[in-house]
Amino acid sequence: MVSGKHKSHTLRKVFVKTPGGRTTVQYKRRKPQHTRCSCGTKLLGVPRDIPGRIKKLSKSEKKPSRPYGGNLCSSCMRKQIKAKIEASL
Amino acid sequence: MIEIGRLCVKLAGRDAGNKCVIVEVLDKNFVMIDGNVRRRKCNTIHLLPLKDKIEIKDKATHEDVAATFKKLKLEVWETKAKESKERPRKLRKGKTPEEKEAQKKSKKQKTAKPEIKKEVEKVVEKAAVQEEKLEDAIEKELPKEKVEIKEEKTTVKKKATKKKAVKKD
Numbered sequence: 001m002v003s004g005k006h007k008s009h010t011l012r013k014v015f016v017k018t019p020g021g022r023t024t025v026q027y028k029r030r031k032p033q034h035t036r037c038s039c040g041t042k043l044l045g046v047p048r049d050i051p052g053r054i055k056k057l058s059k060s061e062k063k064p065s066r067p068y069g070g071n072l073c074s075s076c077m078r079k080q081i082k083a084k085i086e087a088s089l
Numbered sequence: 090m091i092e093i094g095r096l097c098v099k100l101a102g103r104d105a106g107n108k109c110v111i112v113e114v115l116d117k118n119f120v121m122i123d124g125n126v127r128r129r130k131c132n133t134i135h136l137l138p139l140k141d142k143i144e145i146k147d148k149a150t151h152e153d154v155a156a157t158f159k160k161l162k163l164e165v166w167e168t169k170a171k172e173s174k175e176r177p178r179k180l181r182k183g184k185t186p187e188e189k190e191a192q193k194k195s196k197k198q199k200t201a202k203p204e205i206k207k208e209v210e211k212v213v214e215k216a217a218v219q220e221e222k223l224e225d226a227i228e229k230e231l232p233k234e235k236v237e238i239k240e241e242k243t244t245v246k247k248k249a250t251k252k253k254a255v256k257k258d
Contacts, residue, residue: 065103078100082137085098089140 037073046070090138091120094145099126101135108163109136113148123154125164 005011011027018024029050034042045064047054054062063070068077095111104126113121115130122131128151143157155165 066101066105067103074101077105081098081100081106084106085137085139 035070037071037076039073039076041073043070043073091133091136092142093147094143096139096141096143097122097136098139099131099135100137104166107166108139110143110145110154110158111136112145112154121148123149123151124158125166127166127168 006027010030012030014026014028015023016026031048031050034048035046037043047057047061064074066074066077068080072080091111091114093111093114097109097111099105099107099109099122107125109122109124109126111120112123112128115121118132118134119130120133120136122129122136143161145154145157155167158165
């Protein structure tokens, strides 16, 4: 019988094949949602994993190294820069 | 708008938002840029041309561009070579390099063992004295001719020993 905490689907099921040939169920933490730009597109170059594992990555693996990297998508960033320059002129 | 000396703003990549100048027109689509960006080939789509234009030679070097940018009070991208640092090395407690050398010297002196050498010399000297005594005794006892023959034999033997020694070397 499944224990109570495993009925609510807060943890995801992972089926693992043991060395003896049986398949067992392991319950693991779910990954967070994709990081998204304000326009709604998924951000590329940003890893999707639980925070503890992302902490272990290097600086350049966490987000793109351009301005607004990890916050805006590239096209939105270009629009923003253009808007800023036109405003200053 | 795309011509040599045109000031632009870079829109893409890690230099995005920085000002640059067109140094060379390579193609319908590509130009060479320099200034507050890494000097590189760039697509014109990734540039936002501004109204200003700078007087610059065709294919100007980075130094020329940097000088003109400084006159206009604009920032310049400059790559710095990394300074090589000395690797930190652990020193063992109580043993500086001077002390180690002193220790080595003392070890060599110990291994030489001068007392044994002296003993060996003494033995050799004794042997030499005994040989002389024996030779004197033989000369007294035997007639002169026989002694000469013996001496010849000894010389032959000495030569043989010398050859052996050379081979060993």
